[in-house]
Amino acid sequence: MEISFATTRAELAAIVVSKLQHHKITSVVLVGGSVVSLYTNNRYETRDLDFITSADHRKIHIAMLELGFTSAGKDFVHANTDFTVEFPSGPLAIGDDVPVLAEGSITVNGVVISLLSPTQSVMDRLMSFFLYNDRQCLEQAVLIAHDHSVDLDRVAAWATREKYTEKLKVFLLRNADFKK
Numbered sequence: 001m002e003i004s005f006a007t008t009r010a011e012l013a014a015i016v017v018s019k020l021q022h023h024k025i026t027s028v029v030l031v032g033g034s035v036v037s038l039y040t041n042n043r044y045e046t047r048d049l050d051f052i053t054s055a056d057h058r059k060i061h062i063a064m065l066e067l068g069f070t071s072a073g074k075d076f077v078h079a080n081t082d083f084t085v086e087f088p089s090g091p092l093a094i095g096d097d098v099p100v101l102a103e104g105s106i107t108v109n110g111v112v113i114s115l116l117s118p119t120q121s122v123m124d125r126l127m128s129f130f131l132y133n134d135r136q137c138l139e140q141a142v143l144i145a146h147d148h149s150v151d152l153d154r155v156a157a158w159a160t161r162e163k164y165t166e167k168l169k170v171f172l173l174r175n176a177d178f179k180k
Contacts, residue, residue: 001109003068003080009034009042012083013049014108015067021111023063025055029092029102030115033140036125038106039118040143047082048075052090060087094123095130095162118148123158126171130164141171142178 001007001015013030020028033046053060061071064085069076075084091099094116103117116124122144128137144150152172159168 003078005081007081007083009037009049009083010106010108010113012081012085013113014111016049016051016064016085017113018111019063019067020053020055020060023059025053025059025063027055028053028114030113031088031092031124035104035115035121036140036144038115039121039148040140041147043143044140048084048086050086050088052088052092054090057087094120095127095158097158097161118144119151119154122150123155126155126159126164126168127162129171130159130162130167138171138174142175145175146178 001011003012003015007015013034017028017030020026029052030049031052032048032050033044034049036044037046064071064076067078068080069078069085072084074088075086077084092102094100100116100120102114103120104115106113106115115121122141125137125141125144128134129141145152155171156165156168159165
């Protein structure tokens with residue numbers, strides 16, 4: 001499939017994952033705002049796709065060049081899409097939970113894309129709220145919890161381990177208000 005301005009986020013993720021698999025890079029996980037966009041049907045929208053992998057960045061660079069991307073600082077850009085692609089350093093982590101195994105996946109055009117589960121994505125977004133008071137990430141967590149089954153007991157146990165039980169209350173109240 002060719003990359004064009006009509007290529008969706010999910011389609012682009014499948015194209016990138018497929019190309020990486022062609023280069024024997026198989027442990028790739030979609031994280032961050034793009035996962036939120038997928039889980040909220042673009043009620044939250046970002047223009048970047050972040051993948052965590054332990055693969056050699058030189059191999060990633062070669063694969064991305066073959067897709068027509070060019071390197072622009074930490075991002076890869078393509079002339080035919082507004083989406084950018086980034087490969088932040090791993091390992092996959094949510095707060096002090098390291099390493100984390102991605103529990104979610106979607107299949108797009110026959111390509112399985114590993115990603116954080118809704119519960120993991122809520123925890124990932126809450127970590128930014130806990131650390132940086134990022135209200136946008138708080139709202140993203142609420143949107144995910146509204147649209148998907150999220151294990152709130154697991155989220156609470158994790159927040160307790162991270163020592164953010166008071167800030168978790170903000171999420172729980174906001175989530176309860178949102179569901180009304």
